[in-house]
Amino acid sequence: MSRGKNLRAVGIAVALTCGPLLTLAAQVAVHLSAGARYSATLVHDSIVTPLDLRPGVGPALGVGVALPAHRGWSGEALLEVSWSGLRRHDGTGQSEDLGGLGALSLSVALRRALAPGLGVRATVGGLRYLPARLSGVFRDGARDVFPLIGVGVDYAPGRARGVSVEARADAHRFLTRALRDAGFTEHRLVPRVSLAVRADLAALW
Amino acid sequence: MKRTLLSLALAAACADPTIPDRQAAYAFDDGFGAVFRWPGNRLPVRFYADERGPMRTLVAQGLAAWEAQFLYGEMSGVLVTDSTGADVIVRWAGTVPPDVPPDTGPPAFTCSGVTQIVLDGAGMAVAEPLRVTVNDLGGPAAPPQRVACSARVVTHELGHSLGLLQHSGQATDLMASQPLVSRPTTRDRVTAEVLYHTTPTIGPPPR
Numbered sequence: 001m002s003r004g005k006n007l008r009a010v011g012i013a014v015a016l017t018c019g020p021l022l023t024l025a026a027q028v029a030v031h032l033s034a035g036a037r038y039s040a041t042l043v044h045d046s047i048v049t050p051l052d053l054r055p056g057v058g059p060a061l062g063v064g065v066a067l068p069a070h071r072g073w074s075g076e077a078l079l080e081v082s083w084s085g086l087r088r089h090d091g092t093g094q095s096e097d098l099g100g101l102g103a104l105s106l107s108v109a110l111r112r113a114l115a116p117g118l119g120v121r122a123t124v125g126g127l128r129y130l131p132a133r134l135s136g137v138f139r140d141g142a143r144d145v146f147p148l149i150g151v152g153v154d155y156a157p158g159r160a161r162g163v164s165v166e167a168r169a170d171a172h173r174f175l176t177r178a179l180r181d182a183g184f185t186e187h188r189l190v191p192r193v194s195l196a197v198r199a200d201l202a203a204l205w
Numbered sequence: 206m207k208r209t210l211l212s213l214a215l216a217a218a219c220a221d222p223t224i225p226d227r228q229a230a231y232a233f234d235d236g237f238g239a240v241f242r243w244p245g246n247r248l249p250v251r252f253y254a255d256e257r258g259p260m261r262t263l264v265a266q267g268l269a270a271w272e273a274q275f276l277y278g279e280m281s282g283v284l285v286t287d288s289t290g291a292d293v294i295v296r297w298a299g300t301v302p303p304d305v306p307p308d309t310g311p312p313a314f315t316c317s318g319v320t321q322i323v324l325d326g327a328g329m330a331v332a333e334p335l336r337v338t339v340n341d342l343g344g345p346a347a348p349p350q351r352v353a354c355s356a357r358v359v360t361h362e363l364g365h366s367l368g369l370l371q372h373s374g375q376a377t378d379l380m381a382s383q384p385l386v387s388r389p390t391t392r393d394r395v396t397a398e399v400l401y402h403t404t405p406t407i408g409p410p411p412r
Binding site for chain 2: 043044045046047048049051053088090094096098135136137139175178179182183184185186187188
């Protein structure tokens with residue numbers, strides 16, 4: 001390919017790449033969400049008696065950007081953080097506080113509008129834990145990013161413009177280096193569910 | 206066929222991971238069935254270390270090595286600067302090796318250690334703080350070898366102070382009677398894990 005054709009090809013590529021982005025930049029909607037999230041057991045073990053390592057229910061906050069809907073479909077990017085206490089639940093009925101555990105996730109979603117005010121979404125992304133203490137199962141750090149998949153449904157009542165209620169469920173596979181060192185060889189599937197109120201910033205303004 | 210495949214896929218996705226087999230590698234009772242360990246409401250265990258020579262560093266390292274063996278917060282310790290109120294007191298007996306980095310070569314046996322646990326009259330609880338004594342034998346060994354020996358023995362004795370009241374029969378374990386290594390092995394770890402999920406019969410010392 002000649003130098004002139006090369007330049008033309010690059011020019012077309014740039015135009016294709018930047019054109020829609022420049023147009024969409026002015027159209028994205030930003031939203032905030034606040035709610036609560038429950039996470040299932042991270043580790044099930046048995047040392048003399050069975051025990052579970054489980055975060056409790058905790059607050060979850062999120063921020064997202066959504067592209068305009070096209071034929072009922074829209075794309076979104078979501079950044080969420082949740083925080084809860086991590087506890088060891090022994091088979092004897094006792095439980096022990098092991099400090100706080102945060103979870104940070106970044107995901108992209110595809111939303112489908114089913115009816116006015118009602119939509120469903122599927123998400124994929126990554127999740128990273130933010131333990132308050134680098135000890136126990138997180139003693140070697142918490143740098144792992146766990147693949148995350150999820151589904152959700154949101155509903156905006158007719159009178160609440162820009163405000164919707166969102167229920168989500170997601171799951172990731174959990175295993176750390178400390179658990180590997182202790183003899184665990186397989187990841188554990190960890191489901192999480194959340195309920196949040198979501199507000200469109202444009203509506204707030 | 207599709208339903209079977211779907212069932213298999215769901216079962217594979219939701220099945221619990223296999224739990225590692227854990228059985229104490231060696232006995233941890235006192236030889237007569239009595240079990241001692243620090244209960245959850247006494248954590249973190251307070252350790253006081255002799256301020257002379259490298260003892261404070263050695264206790265901190267030994268404690269960190271033991272804490273790292275536990276996955277679920279069963280044991281934790283803290284170094285305190287005042288022996289009053291300490292749960293475990295670690296001191297030198299006799300000479301004190303210089304504070305130099307430990308030798309990393311083959312182990313030289315230039316020290317010994319002992320952990321003293323005094324029970325109350327009924328034998329149901331520890332009566333006073335546990336006392337760990339490390340005896341640096343000096344001799345012709347180079348200072349780094351003496352410190353390396355002390356490091357092994359301190360971590361070994363801390364294992365006793367946590368409740369591992371017997372020695373491992375395996376010479377390569379930290380809790381062997383004459384430790385060759387400076388960190389707990391897998392067998393030491395599993396034994397300590399089982400100990401900290403076993404109901405103790407001896408209570409901790411009063412605070």
